[in-house]
Amino acid sequence: xxxxxxxxxxxxxxxxxxxxxxxxxxxxxxxxxxxxxxxxxxxxxxxxxxxxxxxxxxxxxxxxxxxxxxxxxxxxxxxxxxxxxxxxxxxxxxxxxxxxxxxxxxxxxxxxxxxxxxxxxxxxxxxxxxxxxxxxxxxxxxxxxxxxxxxxxxxxxxxxxxxxxxxxxxxxxxxxxxxxx
Numbered sequence: 001x002x003x004x005x006x007x008x009x010x011x012x013x014x015x016x017x018x019x020x021x022x023x024x025x026x027x028x029x030x031x032x033x034x035x036x037x038x039x040x041x042x043x044x045x046x047x048x049x050x051x052x053x054x055x056x057x058x059x060x061x062x063x064x065x066x067x068x069x070x071x072x073x074x075x076x077x078x079x080x081x082x083x084x085x086x087x088x089x090x091x092x093x094x095x096x097x098x099x100x101x102x103x104x105x106x107x108x109x110x111x112x113x114x115x116x117x118x119x120x121x122x123x124x125x126x127x128x129x130x131x132x133x134x135x136x137x138x139x140x141x142x143x144x145x146x147x148x149x150x151x152x153x154x155x156x157x158x159x160x161x162x163x164x165x166x167x168x169x170x171x172x173x174x175x176x177x178x179x180x181x
Contacts, residue, residue, distance in 0.1 A: 036141075
């Protein structure tokens with residue numbers, strides 16, 4: 001019963017977060033490519049948001065893990081396009097899907113803080129990707145319950161522009177520290 005409730009609540013949260021995310025991305029040019037992720041384990045499911053973005057005229061892309069230590073690349077993906085298994089339990093678009101540099105990313109996370117620093121899965125893929133493409137705006141996608149007061153951070157950690165949750169968009173509390181974007 002509890003698993004059913006969690007699935008239902010998760011679905012509702014994903015739908016609510018999609019509404020906030022769509023509003024947030026409406027400031028981007030139509031046709032802009034938004035990089036997202038295919039959900040794993042208990043991650044908040046961004047597929048409702050991806051569908052809404054595609055319907056609204058945005059392009060979608062999904063990350064491809066090439067090798068340990070390398071930034072991610074993104075390949076174009078649309079509803080119904082095939083996916084293939086990648087490392088770490090991920091799925092990715094097929095190799096014939098064109099490679100793109102998204103205008104913005106929807107990023108999974110384990111936890112985030114008031115400055116919108118994120119705790120990821122520890123591979124550093126997103127931090128390396130953002131370091132390689134500082135023009136990309138990255139937004140976390142997470143349950144509000146994943147908020148913590150302060151995240152320990154290292155010199156390679158990049159803050160997000162904001163975090164989309166089921167209750168709204170959390171923006172960084174203060175600016176003017178760390179990396180400039």
